[in-house]
Amino acid sequence: MTGHNLAERLGRGLHLAFCIVVFSFLIAPMLVVVPLSFNAEPYFTFSQGMLALDADAYSLRWYRSVIVNEEWRLALTNSLFIGLVAAALATVLGVLAALGLASPAMPGRAFVTGLLISPMITPIIISAAGMFFFYSKLGLSQTHLGLILAHAALGTPFVVITVTATLSGFDQNLARAAASLGAGPFAVFRRVQLPLIAPGVIAGGLFAFAASFDEVVTVLFLGGLEQRTIPRQMWAGIREQISPEILAVATFLVAFVLVLLGVVECLRKRGGQGPVGR
Amino acid sequence: MQSAPHVEFRGVSKTYDGRTMVVRDLDLRVQEGEFFTLLGPSGSGKTTCLMMLAGFEAPSSGEIRLSGRSVQHLPPRKRGIGVVFQNYALFPHMTVRRNLAFPLEVRGISAASRRQRIRQALEVVRLDGFEDRRPAELSGGQQQRVAIARALVFNPSLVLMDEPLGALDRRLREEMQFEIRRMQQDLGVTVVYVTHDQQEAMAMSSRVAVFHRGHIQQVAAPETLYEEPEREFVASFIGDNNMLRGHVRKAERDFCDVETPGGTVRAFPVHGCRPGDRSVLAIRPERVSLTKPGVYTNEFEAVVEDILFIGDHLRLRVNLCGNPNFIVKIQNTVGHSAVLEGDRVRIGWSVMDCRALPDEEGGSGPTPVNQQGTENRSRSAVDAGKPKTGRTNDSVLAQSHREDGV
Ligand SMILES: Nc1ncnc2c1ncn2[C@@H]1O[C@H](COP(=O)(O)OP(=O)(O)OP(=O)(O)O)[C@@H](O)[C@H]1O
Ligand SMILES: [Mg+2]
DSSP, rough: OOHHHHHHHHHHHHHHHHHHHHHHHHHHHHHHHHTTTTTTSSSSSSOOOHHHTOOGBBBBBHHHHHHHOHHHHHHHHHHHHHHHHHHHHHHHHHHHHHHHHTTTOOOHHHHHHHHHHHHHHSSSSHHHHHHHHHHHHHTTTSSHHHHHHHHHHHHHHHHHHHHHHHHHHOOOHHHHHHHTOOOOOHHIIIIHHHHHHHHHHHHHHHHHHHHHHHHHHHHHHHHHHHGHHHHHHHHHHHHOOOOTTTHHHHHHHHHHHHHHHHHHHHHHHHHHSSSSOO | OOOOOOOEEEEEEESSSSSEEEEEEEEEEEEEOOEEEOOOOOOOOHHHHHHHTTTTTTTEEEEEOOOOOOOOTOOOGGGEEEEEEOOOOOOSSSOOOHHHHHHHHHHHHHHHHHHHHHHHHHHHHOOTOOOOOGGGOOHHHHHHHHHHHHTTOOOOEEEEEEEEETTTOOHHHHHHHHHHHHHHHHTOOOOEEESSSSHHHHHHHHHEEEEEEEEEEEEEOHHHHHOOOSEEEEEEEEOOEEEEEEEEEEOSSSEEEEETTEEEEEEEEEOOOOOTOOOOOOOOOOOOOEOOTTTSSEEEEEEEEEEEEEEEEEEEEETTEEEEEEEEEEEOOGGGGGTTOOOEEEEESSSSSSEEOOOOTOOOOSSSOOOOSSSSSSSSSSOOOOOOOOOOOOOOOOOOTTTOOO
């Protein structure tokens, strides 16, 4: 019947329109940043030339100025250094915790899991304030080590969650079989468990890195001038000297995160049909 | 002097939650080179025993010995026991070759010697040519063979198998039963095997331990279990048995008279008995005959309720001595096939084919005696734990009847 068909088509059209609206709401602010970062003028708005698609209105000057700027370079180094070390630390701790939690002999599993996941749920401002007072007493505030520890704590839950998820599809008898065949605990881990949970470990590590890479609150509390990371530098850029440099940096970050997401997705796909799926 | 048994359980008990005993006071000895099977229904504690032997679970009390040495503090990797898990537990990320190489590599065996041993192990399980496949690329039966090869490749003297054929179809299962037995004999290893399939246990084992609720009911060679069950549970679990319940009227050394709702039956008292004891009689369907008067000590008249034609034999169901499902199995020879439903027939059996056992109502009674050793399986009466007296409801009759009976 045509009436029925019409209603159905109308419904589908509305559904599509709704999706587009929501999607634009989520994505548009990010997408706007990209063309603006090529602005030839020192403004945050589209110039007449840009709107007319005049080639002279676009330039790479803000990218150039970011690259030559000492502060941005320091920020990038800090972000990469703190992010990588914190992610490595979070990965080691998270994998160990997930393995322990998967053991059938683990008492109080739910409680310990909750405790480990809590940094993800506690409002960041509260953890950051807590860390600020605690780390100051230990002399860790305004040090790289302090920020690394703080970010490792924030990143560990991601690793615990992804590795636990991988382990749940994993036959506990495999570890027993390996032990009965003569392997010591380390060999069991390295040769049987680790290869099987590798996709979860890498995904967790990337999430932990991303968590550190875009984190600004604990850096505001714990970091000094020497520990400025990219988000912290952007924060300063917006408040102190308004310059489209931060648009260039933002574009760079968006591209970077897209690459990370792509890697995670590839791993997830391979993990699904690869050695872990049985 | 006899050498220490290869495997010995001494008074082993196990509880997971501190309350329910999954295995209770277990004593067990397995000799070198035996094919020893733990047989029992689901949840009777077989896997638990195997896991304690492999070292994955610790006994709550008691002691396990391997070749006379206590293994209390020996972790699984130092026990040198090959284990075949029910779901195979092959390493999914390794090829067949790498799976087999694993136990050799962790032992630091040279590459040349590894290659040779892997080839031999694959020959034993008849899987040469599959070295480079992953477990996911093999059929269930082939995965099973890889699991067995991996448990054998490092030359353990003891191999444990937990329901290794559970996931295979019937034909493959029978084929693998034969092959596992052949490998065990060729290599001379001791095997402790777990199954809930009594036919499998009977076909493969040199001795079988029948488990029920964490207790061993009887340990014996398959023929002995079938011919001379010593507990009610064994009689009903192994093959088919007609069970008749009643009270002991008269007890002599070689026979006893048991009063059932349908008359008095003369039976062989397996553990000795006293007048007034509650007793359950076990009679194999194939040991019961259609007879003329005056041939057997035990003879009864009954009406044939129905007849099941199996092919080489017939199963007649009669209502006898209070058991409405008393089965008589008769060969399909000329003359016998003339029996019809509703016919009145005369049924008889001898005293020695009728075993009087303590009535345990499903096996919750006294603990068994004389569990160990292949010897001492004669028919001499052993004074077993006396059944509890003073219960009512003695006219309830049971009969164990299994489609897959021996
Ligand atoms: N890890 C465990 N924690 C708690 N209880 C357990 C555990 N493993 C087994 N049990 C309990 O112990 C009892 C015996 O279990 P077990 O696995 O030994 O039986 P089984 O004879 O191997 O049975 P099946 O033929 O079903 O494998 C069962 O009641 C079971 O619920
Ligand atoms: Mg089991």
